[in-house]
Amino acid sequence: MDLREYLKAGLKKSGIEIEDNKAEKLLKFMEIVLRENKKFNLTAITDEKEFIEKHIIDSAIAVKYIKNEGKLIDIGSGAGMPGIIIKILNDDMDILLLDSLNKRVNYLNETIKELELNNIEAIHARAEELSHDKDYRESFDYVTARAVAKLNVLTEYTTPFIKSGGKFIALKGSRGNEELEESKNAIGSLSCKLLDTHKINLPYSNAERDIIVIEKIKPTLDRYPRKQAKIKKSPL
Ligand SMILES: C[S@@+](CC[C@H](N)C(=O)[O-])C[C@H]1O[C@@H](n2cnc3c(N)ncnc32)[C@H](O)[C@@H]1O
Numbered sequence: 001m002d003l004r005e006y007l008k009a010g011l012k013k014s015g016i017e018i019e020d021n022k023a024e025k026l027l028k029f030m031e032i033v034l035r036e037n038k039k040f041n042l043t044a045i046t047d048e049k050e051f052i053e054k055h056i057i058d059s060a061i062a063v064k065y066i067k068n069e070g071k072l073i074d075i076g077s078g079a080g081m082p083g084i085i086i087k088i089l090n091d092d093m094d095i096l097l098l099d100s101l102n103k104r105v106n107y108l109n110e111t112i113k114e115l116e117l118n119n120i121e122a123i124h125a126r127a128e129e130l131s132h133d134k135d136y137r138e139s140f141d142y143v144t145a146r147a148v149a150k151l152n153v154l155t156e157y158t159t160p161f162i163k164s165g166g167k168f169i170a171l172k173g174s175r176g177n178e179e180l181e182e183s184k185n186a187i188g189s190l191s192c193k194l195l196d197t198h199k200i201n202l203p204y205s206n207a208e209r210d211i212i213v214i215e216k217i218k219p220t221l222d223r224y225p226r227k228q229a230k231i232k233k234s235p236l
Helices: 005-015 020-040 050-064 083-089 103-112 150-159 176-181 186-190 228-233
Strands: 072-076 094-099 120-124 138-147 162-172 193-200 208-216
Touching: 005 020, 005 050, 020 050, 020 083, 050 083, 050 138, 050 162, 050 208, 072 083, 072 150, 083 094, 083 103, 083 162, 094 103, 120 176, 120 208, 138 150, 150 162, 150 176, 150 186, 150 208, 150 228, 162 176, 162 193, 176 193, 176 208, 186 193
Parallel strands: 072 094, 072 138, 094 120, 138 162
Antiparallel strands: 162 208, 193 208
16 A cells, blocks of 8 residues: 555544545655654654654544634644644644744744645744733634643643633543543643543554543633743642
C-alpha cells in the first residue's frame, strides 16, 4: 500500500474520511517535519508509517470533537501537532499556534507558508502569560494540547483562552483517565466541567489513547492562570 492509501485507510478506520488533496497535504506536512527535524529537533519518530499513525492520525482524531468553524488555539504546538493537522482537515477554522520556544515558532510560520495554509499563524509566548492579555483571554471556541503537561497543569494553561461554552480537547496517552482523576479540583476551580472522555485505539498498532473533552462553564477567575513556578509547585 502506498503512503497515501495507508494514511487514508488508517483515518477511515478511525472514523475520518478525507479527500486525496487533503491526504497529499498531510503527507507534505510529514515531509517538511522530517526534513527540518535535524535543525529543530521536532520528533523522535522518523519511520514514515509510524509517523502517519502516531503523529498524523493521532492528532487528526481531534477533529471528531470539533466543528469546522470558529477559532482554535493549539498550546505547545511544537512541530505543528495537532494544530496544523486540524487546519488541513478543517479548513474553515481560524487557528493560532502557540509555543514558548521561538525557533519552533519560526519553523511553524515557515511551514504554514510552504503548505499554503490561510487563517493560521504561530506566535511566541508562554500560555500562562498570554492568557492574561485581554486580546486572547476568553476569545477562542476551542483549545487543544498534546504532549505538553499533565492534565491538572494543562487545564490551567489552556482553559482561560476559551469562551464560556468553549471546549478544551486534551489529546492524551493511555493514562489520560488517571490524570483526569487528579484534575477534578483543577477543572472545577477553573470554571469548567468534564464533558466526555473517549478511549481510542490507533488503527495499526492498536495503541491506546484517551481524549478528554472539558467545557468552560463561566469566565475564569482573574487570579488564574497563576505564575508558572506556582502552577508547577502547587498544581490545582
Ligand atoms: C513535547 S512538545 C509537544 C509538541 C506537539 N504538541 C506534539 O504533540 O508533538 C511540547 C511543546 O510545548 C511547548 N511548551 C511547553 N510549555 C509551554 C507553555 N507553558 N506555553 C507554550 N508552549 C509550551 C514546548 O516548547 C514544546 O514545543
